[in-house]
Amino acid sequence: MEFFDIFVSILGSAVRLSIPLLFTALAGLFSERAGVFDIGLEGKMLAAAFASACAAYVTGSAWLGLLAGIGVSIVFSLVHGFASITNRGNQIVSGVALNFVAMGLTVVLGQAWFGQGGRTPQVPGEGRFAPIILPGADAMRDVPVIGPLYANVISGNNILTYIGFLMVPVAWWVLFRTRFGLRLRAVGENPGAVDTAGISVSWMRYRAVIVAGFLCGFSGTYLAIAQSAAFINNMSAGKGYIALAALIFAKWKPVPVMFACLLFGFLDAVANFMQGKSVPGIGEVPVQIFQALPYILTCVLLAGFIGVAHAPKAGGVPYVKER
Amino acid sequence: MKKTLLTLMAAAAMSATALAAEIKPALVYGTGGKFDKSFNEAAFGGAEQFKKETGVEYRDFEPTSDTQGEQAIRNFASRGFNPVVAVSFAWTSAMEKVAAEFPDTKFVIVDSVVDLPNVRSVVYKEEEGSYLVGLLAGMASQTGKVGFVGGMDIPLIRKFGCGYVQGVKAAKADATVFQNMVGTTGAAWNDPVRAGELTKNQIDQGADVVYAAAGASGLGVLQTAADNGKLGIGVDSNQNHLHPGKVLTSMVKRVDLAVYNAFKDTQEDKFSAGVLSLGVKEDGVTYAVDENNKALITPEMSEAVEKAKADIIAGTVKVHDYMSDNSCPN
Numbered sequence: 001m002e003f004f005d006i007f008v009s010i011l012g013s014a015v016r017l018s019i020p021l022l023f024t025a026l027a028g029l030f031s032e033r034a035g036v037f038d039i040g041l042e043g044k045m046l047a048a049a050f051a052s053a054c055a056a057y058v059t060g061s062a063w064l065g066l067l068a069g070i071g072v073s074i075v076f077s078l079v080h081g082f083a084s085i086t087n088r089g090n091q092i093v094s095g096v097a098l099n100f101v102a103m104g105l106t107v108v109l110g111q112a113w114f115g116q117g118g119r120t121p122q123v124p125g126e127g128r129f130a131p132i133i134l135p136g137a138d139a140m141r142d143v144p145v146i147g148p149l150y151a152n153v154i155s156g157n158n159i160l161t162y163i164g165f166l167m168v169p170v171a172w173w174v175l176f177r178t179r180f181g182l183r184l185r186a187v188g189e190n191p192g193a194v195d196t197a198g199i200s201v202s203w204m205r206y207r208a209v210i211v212a213g214f215l216c217g218f219s220g221t222y223l224a225i226a227q228s229a230a231f232i233n234n235m236s237a238g239k240g241y242i243a244l245a246a247l248i249f250a251k252w253k254p255v256p257v258m259f260a261c262l263l264f265g266f267l268d269a270v271a272n273f274m275q276g277k278s279v280p281g282i283g284e285v286p287v288q289i290f291q292a293l294p295y296i297l298t299c300v301l302l303a304g305f306i307g308v309a310h311a312p313k314a315g316g317v318p319y320v321k322e323r
Numbered sequence: 324m325k326k327t328l329l330t331l332m333a334a335a336a337m338s339a340t341a342l343a344a345e346i347k348p349a350l351v352y353g354t355g356g357k358f359d360k361s362f363n364e365a366a367f368g369g370a371e372q373f374k375k376e377t378g379v380e381y382r383d384f385e386p387t388s389d390t391q392g393e394q395a396i397r398n399f400a401s402r403g404f405n406p407v408v409a410v411s412f413a414w415t416s417a418m419e420k421v422a423a424e425f426p427d428t429k430f431v432i433v434d435s436v437v438d439l440p441n442v443r444s445v446v447y448k449e450e451e452g453s454y455l456v457g458l459l460a461g462m463a464s465q466t467g468k469v470g471f472v473g474g475m476d477i478p479l480i481r482k483f484g485c486g487y488v489q490g491v492k493a494a495k496a497d498a499t500v501f502q503n504m505v506g507t508t509g510a511a512w513n514d515p516v517r518a519g520e521l522t523k524n525q526i527d528q529g530a531d532v533v534y535a536a537a538g539a540s541g542l543g544v545l546q547t548a549a550d551n552g553k554l555g556i557g558v559d560s561n562q563n564h565l566h567p568g569k570v571l572t573s574m575v576k577r578v579d580l581a582v583y584n585a586f587k588d589t590q591e592d593k594f595s596a597g598v599l600s601l602g603v604k605e606d607g608v609t610y611a612v613d614e615n616n617k618a619l620i621t622p623e624m625s626e627a628v629e630k631a632k633a634d635i636i637a638g639t640v641k642v643h644d645y646m647s648d649n650s651c652p653n
Contacts, residue, residue: 009527013520107387117356117363117385119539122546122565228515229546232539233356233387237514272521275503288507 008148010269015153016227018265019164020045020236023219024243025250025257026171027212033175033252034208035188035314039095040080041216042240043102048073048220050106053120053231054113056127056224065127065225066160070217076102077213078206085205088318099240107233120224120231129158129226158226160218165258167215172254184208188312191319201319219243245298252312264294348373348586349404350383351395353411355512355538357385362538362559362578366410366433369579373586381586389509393417400425406589408582410434412479413509418442429594431585433578434479436598444598445581449479450486451635452574452608453534454642456556457490458631459610460532461498462624463554463571464491468499470525472518472544474537475511476504478646483536483558483574485651486642493631493640501525505540515543522547532556532571545570554619557611567615575611577601604636 024041031038048069056065076098083094107118114120134155141151175181183204186194191201223239224231246264250256271290278284350370352363363385370381382404384395392414399407400421406429409418415435422430422439429441436444460469471487473480488500503521505511518540522533526548533548534556535541541558542565548555549569557563557573564570581601588594601607610628612620620628634640643652 006528009524012527013524016523017520115358117358119356119358122542223516228519228543230515230542232515232542233513234510235513235516237510237516269520272503272517273524275521 004145005148006273008152010266010273011149011153012156013269013272014262014266015157015161016265017268018261019161020219020222020227020239021243021246021261021264022164022258023167023215023222024240025246025261026167026254027215027219028244028247029171029175029252029254029257030184030208030215031212032247032315033188033312034184034205035191035312035317035319036081036084036205036209037091037095037316038080038209038212039092039244040076040098040102040240041095041212041243042236042238043095043099044073044076044213044216045220045223045240046099046106046234046236047076047102048217049224049235050102050110050120050220050231052217052221053123053224054110056123057120057230060124060127062127062129062225065123066217066221069221069224070214073217073220074210074213077209077216081206081209084318085202085209088320091316091318103234106231110231110233118233123225123229127225128229129160129222131156131158132162158222160222160226163218164222167218168254168258175254180207185312187319188314191314195319195321205319242294245294248311249294249298249301251310267291267293346379346406346586346590347404348379348381348589349399349407350381350582351392351399351407351409351414352383352385353413353512353538354386354389354392354509356387357383359512359539360560360562360565361541361557362576363410365560365576365578366408366582368560369582370408370586372579373583377587377590379586379590389413393421396421396430397424400428400430405429406431406585406594408433408585410578410582412477429585429589429596431581433581440596443585443594443596445585446598446600447576447607448600448602448642448644449483449574449576449608450489450642450644451603452576452610453483453486453536454490454493454635454640455603455608455610455628455631456534456572456574457487457492458494458628459490459572459620459624460487460534460554460556461491461494462621462627463619464495464498464530464532466529466531467495467497468501468529468531470501470522470530470533471503472521472525472533472535472537472541473502473504474506474540475509476507478649480504480536481649481651482645483534485645487534488651489642490631494627499529501528501530505537512538512540514540515546517543519543519547523551526551526553534558534574536574561611561613563611563613563615568618570616571619572616573611575609577607577609580607602635603632 051072052065052069055068083089084091110118137151137155140147187204246260250260271287408431410433412435431443522544532554535544536558545555549566554571562573
């Protein structure tokens with residue numbers, strides 16, 4: 001039972017750690033499927049985290065915090081769109097620039113407004129998304145195997161976690177079962193054909209990056225006022241890049257994206273748990289191995305060992321109507 | 324580590340030249356940022372106190388990356404600031420370089436030792452302070468399991484952990500102590516999410532008191548402990564007020580005194596170079612009790628910790644220093 005308890009604890013931790021990755025990777029999915037590479041996911045997440053923490057602190061409402069996070073993240077997306085869609089700039093350069101802008105701007109504004117070295121003050125109770133105990137969690141707790149899983153992994157998360165998992169089928173449905181999704185994928189594969197059909201490639205791509213901004217707003221908000229209770233300098237700590245790795249690892253498909261994020265979250269949770277513990281027969285395993293695994297797996301995948309990852313064909317290429 | 328009073332006095336005699344009064348003090352923080360509610364904020368507090376008492380303005384700088392420290396220290400020294408105080412072990416090599424270039428400027432480094440005639444190195448016996456809070460943690464724990472979350476995995480932080488373990492074992496010999504580090508890079512001081520997750524792991528394993536020695540990441544530890552109805556222990560500054568009633572105590576490291584004394588001694592022309600090692604005896608480290616945690620410290624705990632304090636001062640209890648041999652007896 002001891003072992004099972006530990007396993008449940010790690011699973012719960014894995015879910016909590018994978019949610020920001022999930023939102024961000026889904027954001028990247030929409031953007032990249034439309035042919036706009038988005039290295040600026042990290043920056044959008046950070047900006048959204050800052051905005052949501054500020055708004056939640058000032059208004060005392062977590063939902064207004066979420067709204068602010070989404071708003072700021074969409075603004076960042078639009079800047080990315082303006083640079084790389086309208087003005088056909090390099091998408092990677094624009095994304096990297098946004099990352100730096102977000103990193104610097106959040107600290108400067110935070111320092112100017114709150115004078116705490118770029119941090120926001122602690123957000124009080126109502127300004128945060130509290131864990132939701134699902135009905136029957138306490139009653140179920142004593143049922144073997146399923147009980148602890150239900151009570152500690154499925155129940156007891158905050159609303160954003162459930163929204164995150166709900167977004168996966170929604171993203172799948174939008175991308176693969178709607179006209180919008182078909183066109184979105186088409187501008188990522190062959191924008192010329194879409195243009196010939198009389199649909200605006202630019203407007204299509206703009207809508208895709210707006211969706212990406214919307215989703216990044218959720219991940220930033222989750223970091224700042226669900227998982228912790230304040231914004232802290234550079235608190236995204238590279239999660240945007242791990243999400244990108246998850247997106248590639250999942251071959252730009254929504255459901256595999258979810259599993260990739262859960263896997264990466266799980267590895268992170270295992271790394272946290274394994275610290276300083278020795279494995280029978282092997283001894284103490286350096287946790288860096290687990291922390292590096294997501295990247296190693298992605299490299300192995302890109303090298304073609306686990307199937308082939310095909311990026312959207314027109315990804316990274318600004319669309320020029322006529323030469 | 325320890326130098327005799329003689330060297331201190333010799334160094335003091337050397338620097339007894341310039342007149343008092345007009346000084347331009349400067350302060351360089353660690354990468355955790357000025358308002359980390361912990362280590363750097365304590366340094367800031369010392370500088371502010373000096374400013375309030377003497378009216379002398381000081382300049383400070385918050386390096387945001389490990390490469391900016393040297394630049395900042397050199398910049399202050401070359402513009403005639405004196406003394407230049409750098410708080411963080413991260414500026415050790417920077418200090419070695421710059422202090423050699425400006426032999427007439429007085430430097431102070433906190434948390435590390437630089438062996439130069441114009442540098443005062445202030446180090447703390449963190450193991451003693453950690454021993455005291457460990458003792459309290461051991462007595463406050465209902466489950467017999469307590470946790471420790473360190474910031475960056477360096478000997479200095481292991482020293483906190485080692486003293487803490489010894490204190491816990493002194494209270495309950497069979498207690499379990501879970502130890503985790505947030506990371507191995509400077510980013511580990513600013514990652515409250517991972518710190519909180521590590522804390523949650525320890526709580527899931529039964530820990531009910533968790534000691535954070537992790538700069539700003541520690542805020543995540545205290546938050547998670549409070550969210551789960553457990554107790555946290557703060558570090559460096561008095562952090563009891565962050566979650567009243569949910570922070571058992573704080574291991575206070577008087578970084579403010581180091582900064583204040585550096586400024587004051589320079590002003591009064593009493594600056595001495597050499598190593599200052601501050602422990603419980605010198606009031607350099609202690610545990611914090613205020614109105615926020617008074618109810619958590621029972622009379623028995625208070626009595627035991629005061630006794631431990633007296634024993635350490637008297638030398639009857641020796642707390643092992645991790646950095647002396649890079650190992651912990653437990």
